[in-house]
Amino acid sequence: MTFAYPDTPLFIANALLMLVIVYTVRKGIEVIARSGELLFIFMYVLAVAGFILIISSGLIDFENLQPVLEEGLLPSVKVAVSETLYFPFTEAIVFTMILPYLNNPKKAKVTMLCATGLSGINLVITMLINISVLGVNLTARSQFPLLSTVASIQVADFLERLDVFFMLAMVIGIFLKLPYYFMRPP
DSSP states (O other): OTTTOTTSOHHHHHHHHHHHHHHHHHHOHHHHHHHHHHHHHHHHHHHHHHHHHHHHTTOOOGGGGOSTTTTOSHHHHHHIIIIITTSTTHHHHHHTTTGGGSSOHHHHHHHHHHHHHHHHHHHHHHHHHHHHHHOHHHHHHOSSHHHHHHHTOOBTTTBOOTHHHHHHHHHHHHHHHHHHHHOOOO
């Protein structure tokens, strides 16, 4: 929110989002799950539209992806184990709190594993796009590399300044993650 509304106090933006999250948590897990179902479809429509716009704008340069594994496989595995294994998947740990209270926990386990795999694939695709558009150095230095990638979309001098879609996806993602951290087991 700091990049979209630089003059708005961060407290206001956070308070508004927290009010919505508190209301959702008070309504229960079913409301959170149904909101997730609806917003999941919307997020994927945004993601596919963004991917198509990035490709059609001609921003992807596959030269930025070379050399692949320049220093071998070991440095990549070290980073995957030490930095990325726990970061995007902590929600899976939180979801295990809910598993004992479900009618069919075995089905939920399979769904959770599939969702974790899909999240990993999405992260890989996003990073490949960011690196192919921005290059390694700018992607590594950028606080929000996907924002920089989306901001560089320019199709036929008509579609520009699509940062708002990134911000919308970010707020939806935060809204879908945070309620689970505030829930108490039933």
